[in-house]
Amino acid sequence: MFQPRYCVIRRFSIIRRQSSWTEGGSAQLKKISARDARLLPQTLTGKTNSLQIALNPDVAKAIGNNILSLHIPNNIRRVAKNQLLELDKSKLHSIPKTPLEIDSHIATFLLKDYAATLQVLTDLKNRIGQFKPQRVLEIGLGPATGMLAFNDVMGPEYKCKEKESVILSGIEMQKRAKILLSRQYSEVIAADTEMLNPNDEIIDGDDLIGEVKTKKIKIRTKLRSDLPTNKEYDLIILNHQLLQNSRKFPLQVDENIHKFLKLLAPDGYIILIERGTPLGFESIARARQLMIRPEKYPNEAGKIPRPYLIGSTTKDDESNADYHLEIIAPCSHHGSCPLQTLNPNFYELKEGTRLNYCSFEKSVKRPKYTIELKKGKLLATSWTSESYDTKKHKDLAGSGRPHGNNFETVKYSYLVAKRSVNDLETIARINKVREESKDTGMCPIGSLGDGTPNTWPRIIGAPIKRKGHVILDLCGSSGEIEKWIIPKSFSKAAYHDARKAHKGDLWALGAKTKMKSLKKINIDKFKEIEKKMIKDMKKEAKKREREISERFNELENSDEKNSTDPVNSMKELSEIYGHYFNQH
Known part of the structure; x- marks a missing residue:
């Protein structure tokens, strides 16, 4: 049995190196390079963070030393490969269950989810200036990935009144979240910092490797497995939470976004992040459509906050609604999304391969544990010695990625929306602006x-x-x-x-x-193509059903039982019953 070199039995003390990530994290993201200094002020204002993102080094070290070190590396690679194949097949993240699946999920997906969330939060903070949410809620499958990114964007000295992270992967993932969050200085509870002795600091380096007793860890973020009720938050971060079953699109998106918007406080922000795929984009676009109902305001220019009717206390009269939403990013308007098809299946059609969808990319540096994860054949991109100098690299053919990059690119779709305050003055102002701009037409x-x-x-x-x-x-x-x-x-x-x-x-x-x-x-064209495809599939299914029934009747009515080959009969019956099993 694989044994870790050391077993850490006491709580982490993270008072050491408390400024290390300030220099390389949120503060670094604000720096203007010499190249950017030549840009015009308007260009700088509209520019997103263009620097390569790197995972908090203390968090990366904890993943390698205190989570992945507990497993044989090839076991992590094997499970990671299966998770990636399942993701490619289902298009959606599945909930990891066993400790090995949970640790593999962290090794495989945390880096990209962190990078996407950090990028969106950084741009939001730079855009609105005074960004100091006091009640923060993060929801996801991973180990509080959104909260990790939030802490790094806000800096080590920033303290909220309340931080909660809903972790849907169970208690084992919550234990990992405790370990990783404890590596951030902003998670240290004030009373603990007074009790800490400088001699209790963790020694720099890779000395402490092994399991951590998480019961002794105390952090500011409250970890929970279910969604809170009767509470409101100034910032809500959702990672891959709009859709859990692609067959339930768009109903599940509608149900989920309504459920989450109930928790958004007036003047609060909600961030939706999905994979940068057609399904991820269509889920985001559907949520946006439900939030601002662009079809109800076809001739309205600008970004006037729209009444969210499902969440409104007065559904009959829009002018009296006290629940308004505004899209902050990435959209420049409140009209219908010009890329939305309303049906993710269109992208699967031959004619739909050239359809564009809204997604963004970000480069993220690979930490040591990710580089080690990519070694070997299981997760390596296939390559042959023909691609390289045969004299130099002939012995390396098929052994992995000896010349792979030390960074990877995350592709994501996102949406940031803001809820207006509920006071009568604000609502009256919104209604007045809407009345004045009525039927002005889009820009x-x-x-x-x-x-x-x-x-x-x-x-x-x-x-x-x-x-x-x-x-x-x-x-x-x-x-x-x-x-x-x-x-x-x-x-x-x-x-x-x-x-x-x-x-x-x-x-x-x-x-x-x-x-x-x-x-x-051309939506109508795609509808016709899909309709024809479904018709052909039903026709083929009926034909197959008829053939199976005929073969079954032949076997059942056969009088020459002695001459029937039992092996062939078993094969026939297996195929017949297997067909009916797959159908139902």
Whole structure:
């Protein structure tokens, strides 16, 4: 039996190196590089965090030393491979159950979930300035991944009144969450810091490797396995929580978003993060549609907070609703999403492979435990010696990824919404603005909205750089996908900034040529294709059913029992009953 080298039986003391992540974490994300210093102020305002993200080093070390070290490495790789295959098949994360599955889930998925959440939180904090939520709720499958990212964004000195993390993977995952959260200084309880003796600090290095007795760990975040009731939070972070069964789309999304919005306090923010896949995007788009009901306001420009009717106390009269929501990011408008198809199955069709969807990417540095996880054949990308110098690397063929990168890219879709306060003055102001802008129509193609960053168009594709000009694909305040061309003759400064732009940035410098994208989703066409495909599948199923019934009748009515080969009969019966089992 595999035995760890050491067994840590006392609670972690994390008073050591309390400023190490301040230098490399949230503070680092605020730094402006020499390259960015040349950008215009508007460009800097609309720019997302472009620095590569790295996992908190103390958290990464705890994962390697106190979680993954308890298993034989190849066992983690084997389970991780199965989890990735299952994710590829079902398109959704499944709840890990056994300790090995839980630790494999942490090794495989925590890094990307952390990077996506950290990026969204960082951009939100930079955008709104005074971002100091006092009641924070995080919900996910992992070990409080959203709370780990929140603590690092806010810094080690920031203290909330209340932090709660709903961990849906059971008590074993909660134990891992305790270990990882205890590595962050902001989780240390004040009374404990007074009791700590400098001699109790954990020694730097990899000396302490093994199991941690989590009962002795005390942290600020309250860990729970169920959703709280009759409480409200200033910030809610949801990681992969909109949909648990793809067959229940969109009903399950509707039920879940309503359940979570009940917990959002006035003036609070809710963050939805899903995988950057068609299903993840459509889940986000459906939640957005339910929040602001763009189909009810087809001619309304800007981003006026919309009444959330399901959560409203007065469902009959929208003007009296006290529950309003505004989309903060990534959308530049409150119109219908121009990329939403309302049906994730369309992307599976041959004709749907070129459909675009809204997702973003972020580079995250691989910590030591992830690099070690990728070693070997199980999780390696297949390669042959033909790809390399045969003299140098012939002995390495098929043995893994000897020249793999030390970073990986996370692809995610997200939404940030804000609930308005409930006072009569605010509600009256919202209603007045809506009445004044009634039937004004959406902003024209090429518009910068109302001129504030909140309505600037967002770059949704990698900028296309050509000699003398740059082409940007944007989601504009017009509610359409637009194509803007910025040549050098338009403005040298704008041309320079366009060449330095990234997918996800807001663009405020205009362009010489602005046009609506020629790509258009023909929903009716896809509905007809899907309808025909379902019809063909039913026809094929009936044909198969008829063939199976005929074979069964032949076996049942056969009088030549002695001449019947029992082996073939068993095979026939197995196939017949197997067919009926799969059908039901």
